[in-house]
Amino acid sequence: MDHTAHHTADRTLETAFTELAGVRHPIVQTGMGWVAGPRLVSATANAGALGILASATMTLDGLRSAVREVKSRTDAPFGVNLRADAGDAADRVRVITEEGVRVASFALAPSRELIARLKDAGVVVIPSVGARRHAEKVASWGADAVLVQGGEGGGHTGEVATSVLLPQVVDAVDIPVVAAGGFFDGRGLVAALAYGAAGVAMGTRFLLTSDSTVPDAVKAAYLAATVKDVTVTTKVDGLPHRMLRSDLVDSLETSGRSAALLRALRHASAFRKVSGLSWARMVRDGLALRRGKNLTWSQVLLAANTPMLLKASMVDGRTDLGVMAAGQVAGLIGDLPSCAELVDRVMAEACERLGELAGLGAPR
Template identity: 75%
Template structure:
C-alpha cells in the first residue's frame, strides 16, 4: 500500500509505532521495521551513549528504515540530533515542536522530520517551519493528550496543511487504517497496540493488566506531571488524584532517582523544567511533578510494579484482546484493510429520481 508516508520514509506499509518511553526499545522497533512499518525508538529516558548503542542495535537487527523520538525541549537536543545524523537514522520524531533551526539542521542532513501535534495551530506552525510530515493525536490517545477526538482533529489538520498527516489516537486494526486514509491521512500511528505485542519488553503481568481493562479503563489526569495524561485506572492514580502532598513528595524522590540514572545534573533538570514551563501555565510545583513521569512509568512498564507505577494507555486498550507478534499484527491490519477496500460499494444505493 503506497501513500505519501511510505514514499517519504521508505517503508512498505503506512503504519507507525510511536516512540513510547521505556517500551519502544531496539527489540520492538526492529520487529516493526522488519514487518514493514516505521518503528520509532524512544530516547528521552536514555543517555547519549545509551541512545547511540540502541540505534546501532536496531541497525544490527534490521536493514529497514526506522526513526528516533527526541524531546525538542531537552537541553541536549542539538547533540541528540547530531547523533542521529552521524548514525544515519532515517526519521526524527518529536513530541513537542522542534525549533526551525533544529528542523533545518536535520533536513539538511537528509533526516525526515515528523513532529507530533495535538492541535491544528501546532500543525500549521511546524509545517511552516519545514517539517516533512506530522503525527496528529486525538484525545483518545495514551500519554500526554488533548481533548479533541481524532475524528474531528484529523480532517481539520488535513485541510490546514499540505504535508503528509499521520493519524494517531484510537487505531488498532485495518478498519481504522482505511478510515484514516478516507479522512485524508497518509497512515496511522499506534502506541498501545504495539505495546501489547510479543516483542514488547513490558512484563507479561503488566500486559495482562492492560488486557483486563475495558473501553472505560483509562482516565486523563494532571496529577502525574501537571499535564493532561491518559493512563490506566489504577489504585495509584486514584491516590494521586486524591492527595496533592503525596504527588509532590513522590515527585521530589523520583526527580532525584531520574537524575542519578541519566547522569543529569540538577541545573540540567532545572533547565529542562524551565523549557517545559515556557509557554504553558504551569506552576513550578507542576514542573517538579514532571520529573515524576519517567520513574513512575519505569516502575510499571519495566519493573512491573503496577501498585507503584503509572501505565500510559489509549482508550483503544479496551478493544485489544491479544498479544500477536509485530509481523502478525501488521500483516493482519493490511489484510483487513485490503479486504475492506475491495468490498466497498461501487454503486450508490440511493434510488434515482
C-alpha cells in the first residue's frame, strides 16, 4: 500500500456512492479523453477514489490492454467511460464485463438494453448528464447512479451552473448523484454533500496532478490561467465546449465556415488513422451522433475536430495547435500534487469543514 494510505484511512466519508462503487472516498476522477489513461486511473484508484478510464479515443484492443494495465497496478475498483452511441459499443461492453471492470460511465445516455446488459453482468452503471430530464430518463431505465455536470465544468458543457442544477437533479431522482463542475477541494465536497449529492467528480483538478501524463508545457498553461482565461466556444465542434482561451481558439472563433469544414475533414482523416476506424464506421457513428443530438451534417463533421485537437495538446504538448478543455476551476488551481496527496488533502479539508459546521449547531 502507498505510504499516504494511513493518513486518509481515518478520514473516510461513507456515502451511497462509496458503497456502490466500493471505494474509500466519495471522489471521482472523470474520464477525460487522452488524459485519463492507465497511469492516472491506477494512481487515483490507489488513492482510494474512483478513477475512470477514457475509452472513446482507444481501439477495442487498446481498451482491453489499458484495462489490464490498470489491473496490474491496482487491486482497487475503477471505471471505464464509453460512448453509448459508438458503433462498437456492444463489443466494448463485452470487454468491460469480461475483464471485471466495476463501473461503466457514459457521456451520452446509454439505452435501456445496454444498462440492463451491464447490470446483469454486475457492472455499476453511472451515466453522465447535464440536465434534469436526462437524469430522470436514465434513472427510470435502471442506472445505478448519475453524474451531473454543471456549466462551469470543462469540455462539453451546458448553461446551468452546478449550484442550480445539482439540487434540481437531487430532488428529481432517488439514486445517488455525483456532482461535477467547479469542484477542486474539500470545501466543494462538503458543499455537494450539503446539496444532497453522494460525492464529487473532478476533471481539471486530476489533470493537474503529477500522476497525469499531460505534457509539462500544457500543465503550465493551465496553472497560468485565471478564471477569465477559461471560455466556452462552439467553434471546435459545433457544441458548447469549455476550454482555455488561446490563439488557436481565437482563430477558430474568427474563421469562416468553409475553412472550418475543411479543417474538420483533415482532422477526421487523421483520427481515422489513429483510432483504426474505417470511414464507414465513422460515418455510422456520425449518423448516431446526429440522431442523438439533432446535429446538422456540418456539425457532425466538426465533431471530428475534437479528438485530434485534444490529442495535439494532451499527448503531443502543442499548446499552439491543440485545444485544452478546462473547467473554470483551472483559474483557482496552482499546484501539481500526486493523486494520493490530492485525495488526502481534499478529505482532510472536508472533515475539518464538517467539524466546524457541526460546531455551529452545538448549544452555546
